[in-house]
Amino acid sequence: xxxxxxFSKGLLSDNPVLVMLLGMCSVLAVSTSxxxxxxxxxxxxxxxxxxxxxxxxxxxxxxxxxxxxxxxxVIAGFVTIIELIMKAYVPDLYTxxxxxxxxxxxxxxxxxxxxxxxxxxxxxxxxFDGLGxxxxxxxxxxxxxxxxxxxxxxxxMGISLFGANFQPALIMILPPGAFITLGCMLAFLNxxxxxxxx
Amino acid sequence: xxxxxxxxLVVSSSPHxxxxxxxxxAMRDVLIALTPALIVSLYYFRWASLSVILVSVIAAVLSEYxxxxxxxxxxxxxxxxxxxxxLLLAFTLPPNLPLWMVAIGSAASxxxxxxxxxxxxxxxxxxALIGRAILVASWxxxxxxWISPIDGVTTATPLxxxxxxxxxxxxxxxxxxxxxxxxxxxxxxxxIGNIAGxxxxxxxxxxxxxxxxxxxxxxxxxxxxxxxxxxxxxxTTIIGFATGQGVWYPVFHILTxxxxxxxxxxxxxxxxxxxxxxxxxxxxxxxxxxxxxxRLKGGYPEGVCYSILxxxxxxxxxxxxxxxxxxxx
Numbered sequence: 001x002x003x004x005x006x007f008s009k010g011l012l013s014d015n016p017v018l019v020m021l022l023g024m025c026s027v028l029a030v031s032t033s034x035x036x037x038x039x040x041x042x043x044x045x046x047x048x049x050x051x052x053x054x055x056x057x058x059x060x061x062x063x064x065x066x067x068x069x070x071x072x073x074v075i076a077g078f079v080t081i082i083e084l085i086m087k088a089y090v091p092d093l094y095t096x097x098x099x100x101x102x103x104x105x106x107x108x109x110x111x112x113x114x115x116x117x118x119x120x121x122x123x124x125x126x127x128f129d130g131l132g133x134x135x136x137x138x139x140x141x142x143x144x145x146x147x148x149x150x151x152x153x154x155x156x157m158g159i160s161l162f163g164a165n166f167q168p169a170l171i172m173i174l175p176p177g178a179f180i181t182l183g184c185m186l187a188f189l190n191x192x193x194x195x196x197x198x
Numbered sequence: 199x200x201x202x203x204x205x206x207l208v209v210s211s212s213p214h215x216x217x218x219x220x221x222x223x224a225m226r227d228v229l230i231a232l233t234p235a236l237i238v239s240l241y242y243f244r245w246a247s248l249s250v251i252l253v254s255v256i257a258a259v260l261s262e263y264x265x266x267x268x269x270x271x272x273x274x275x276x277x278x279x280x281x282x283x284x285l286l287l288a289f290t291l292p293p294n295l296p297l298w299m300v301a302i303g304s305a306a307s308x309x310x311x312x313x314x315x316x317x318x319x320x321x322x323x324x325x326a327l328i329g330r331a332i333l334v335a336s337w338x339x340x341x342x343x344w345i346s347p348i349d350g351v352t353t354a355t356p357l358x359x360x361x362x363x364x365x366x367x368x369x370x371x372x373x374x375x376x377x378x379x380x381x382x383x384x385x386x387x388x389x390i391g392n393i394a395g396x397x398x399x400x401x402x403x404x405x406x407x408x409x410x411x412x413x414x415x416x417x418x419x420x421x422x423x424x425x426x427x428x429x430x431x432x433x434t435t436i437i438g439f440a441t442g443q444g445v446w447y448p449v450f451h452i453l454t455x456x457x458x459x460x461x462x463x464x465x466x467x468x469x470x471x472x473x474x475x476x477x478x479x480x481x482x483x484x485x486x487x488x489x490x491x492x493r494l495k496g497g498y499p500e501g502v503c504y505s506i507l508x509x510x511x512x513x514x515x516x517x518x519x520x521x522x523x524x525x526x527x
Contacts, residue, residue: 167337167340169336170335170336170337170338171332171335171336172336174335176335180310183314
């Protein structure tokens with residue numbers, strides 16, 4: 001088993017956001033600032049890694065008829081842990097991410113990896129798969145948030161970049177900005193992919 | 199197209215009816231139709247108008263050229279469609295808008311609303327209105343700062359005054375509302391264009407002249423502007439008489455704001471509106487209803503832009519349900 005391959009596929013070639021277009025709801029909603037994107041990305045990565053490990057280790061004793069409810073319970077357990085941790089130690093981030101933290105339970109990247117990978121592979125491979133997918137999600141989220149925050153708020157990580165006279169294009173931190181930016185990123189990446197293939 | 203020449207008989211497949219109208223000739227007619235409003239705008243807003251219009255048109259044509267070059271497509275700036283989009287966008291902007299915002303809006307119209315969808319004929323939404331919507335969402339303060347004609351003093355649009363007065367009335371400030379309403383321009387001023395507003399929307403007479411020219415030339419079906427303006431007129435007449443303001447009220451709603459510009463030049467865009475006759479009537483009714491709804495009950499004083507964009511969304515649906523039945527079935 002090539003663990004590096006399992007890890008690296010999530011970063012670009014099978015990136016959950018930019019290639020598989022999974023988990024769009026949270027991606028579009030929380031990418032208004034890089035801080036939010038990092039927080040969301042790490043929360044999702046934690047859940048993804050832990051859920052993958054547990055689901056992989058119980059994969060032989062879970063009857064296949066009820067596997068989805070079992071996976072959901074496992075995922076919900078880890079989401080509750082990360083939710084309570086964030087509420088205790090980073091209350092600001094917790095408030096600004098709001099409903100999207102508990103919604104990690106229904107994030108299709110996590111259930112997708114559980115169903116497509118962890119339930120069929122060993123524990124170590126599942127760990128690397130979860131880590132790669134989680135980092136891929138975080139990178140995509142941060143890239144999207146970078147453009148949206150710089151153009152839409154004139155800031156990066158909450159620090160003003162252009163001085164007081166800069167008038168940011170508010171549309172970029174509104175929902176339409178998320179769709180336009182993501183669309184442009186996907187188009188650019190597909191174009192690059194095409195160039196590489198030809 | 200295959201055609202065979204048999205002496206004095208030419209055999210060819212359909213279509214058999216041909217026209218000399220081309221995209222560029224039709225677009226030229228639109229530019230001619232926009233000229234009266236352009237002249238009035240230049241007279242009332244002077245340099246503010248000229249600079250916005252020039253920047254908008256140049257940015258539109260340039261972004262079309264650059265995008266088509268960058269994506270290895272045939273460059274189609276000679277069909278005037280980008281110039282028309284730039285001019286129409288400029289007509290919907292406030293006269294003193296910073297020019298870099300004008301350029302961004304114009305580029306957004308062409309690239310986001312038109313070229314990304316595949317260029318002229320493939321766009322879902324009216325490009326000029328998308329440009330305006332993006333600007334309103336991005337810089338709401340600059341997009342709602344208006345100046346008065348000739349002297350260029352910052353002021354409110356007539357529809358803005360009405361909205362503000364309604365808010366004051368709802369709060370119980372009758373004197374404040376009365377003072378505001380006293381600032382309303384006369385209907386004559388609104389008719390010739392001596393009011394605050396977007397560059398090209400102020401002069402009713404110039405827009406009507408341009409619209410009639412397009413209808414006369416056959417580029418525009420009277421059904422869309424007819425039902426659009428008619429719906430607004432009927433609804434505001436009912437409201438005008440119910441609130442005791444009489445016939446002044448519906449006339450005011452027709453002459454002010456972007457209604458005439460939208461009804462004649464934007465709701466009649468060939469690409470983004472229904473092609474069936476019945477569909478065009480539904481489209482006009484929907485636009486009129488949404489415009490009145492946004493003006494009277496919405497958060498914005500003016501609703502023409504969003505009502506046309508919303509109706510653009512359901513144009514394919516309208517076309518599907520108003521398709522003529524095949525004879526005999």
